Amino acid sequence: MNIVIYGSGSVHVSLLPAYIQVLHRRLEVDISIVLSTAAHRFVSGEALCTLTARPVHGPIDDVGPLGIPRHVELAEWADLVLVLPATANTLAKLANGFSCDLGAAVVLAASCPVVVAPAMRRSMYEKAAVRRNLATLEADGARVLRPGAYPAVGQRAGGADLGDEGMSPSPSQVLEFIEPLCEQRAAS
Ligand SMILES: Cc1cc2nc3c(=O)[nH]c(=O)nc-3n(C[C@H](O)[C@H](O)[C@H](O)COP(=O)(O)O)c2cc1C
Numbered sequence: 061m062n063i064v065i066y067g068s069g070s071v072h073v074s075l076l077p078a079y080i081q082v083l084h085r086r087l088e089v090d091i092s093i094v095l096s097t098a099a100h101r102f103v104s105g106e107a108l109c110t111l112t113a114r115p116v117h118g119p120i121d122d123v124g125p126l127g128i129p130r131h132v133e134l135a136e137w138a139d140l141v142l143v144l145p146a147t148a149n150t151l152a153k154l155a156n157g158f159s160c161d162l163g164a165a166v167v168l169a170a171s172c173p174v175v176v177a178p179a180m181r182r183s184m185y186e187k188a189a190v191r192r193n194l195a196t197l198e199a200d201g202a203r204v205l206r207p208g209a210y211p212a213v214g215q216r217a218g219g220a221d222l223g224d225e226g227m228s229p230s231p232s233q234v235l236e237f238i239e240p241l242c243e244q245r246a247a248s
Contacts, residue, residue: 066163069098145179179228
């Protein structure tokens with residue numbers, strides 16, 4: 061079972077190592093990571109490369125050693141594409157069919173199931189534009205993993221309460237959500 065995780069530029073992308081470890085412990089999966097430009101600021105590509113034993117790709121689409129565009133190679137390799145975490149910006153990209161970076165192009169090119177896991181402050185998550193983009197993605201066939209309040213990364217800065225809850229799914233919520241999709245895919 062091959063999973064492409066497209067991490068976008070939420071501070072919660074720093075939790076990717078924890079998500080990867082839980083998925084590796086509980087499922088038989090190979091994981092390939094694609095990061096957006098903003099995501100690269102929050103997480104170490106070297107750490108993700110070590111944890112997945114695969115190169116980390118993005119933000120730019122490139123051409124693999126066999127001359128195949130990377131977004132095609134990854135879309136064909138994937139049994140599941142997981143957009144984790146999905147920023148408000150990335151939801152807008154995907155809902156509008158943009159292929160402006162490698163991850164967005166993989167989502168467009170993929171014929172396997174796509175799971176989108178929004179991660180942002182509650183105030184952003186509740187905005188009409190974000191709700192609209194999530195509804196569009198669902199109508200287009202993506203599965204949306206609605207965030208819990210885990211963990212409240214960024215809720216405090218310099219000891220000051222920012223008064224807004226950071227929202228993202230916990231590793232166990234991600235596992236629970238994708239396990240049945242992996243089972244269905246393996247059975248098909
Ligand atoms: C410290 C910091 C934390 C951020 N966390 C989030 C977040 O949790 N969710 C979100 O939607 N945007 C967040 N942003 C804003 C995104 O990084 C920004 O919208 C960026 O353009 C997203 O690009 P991408 O979707 O291509 O990764 C954060 C920005 C900063 C500076």
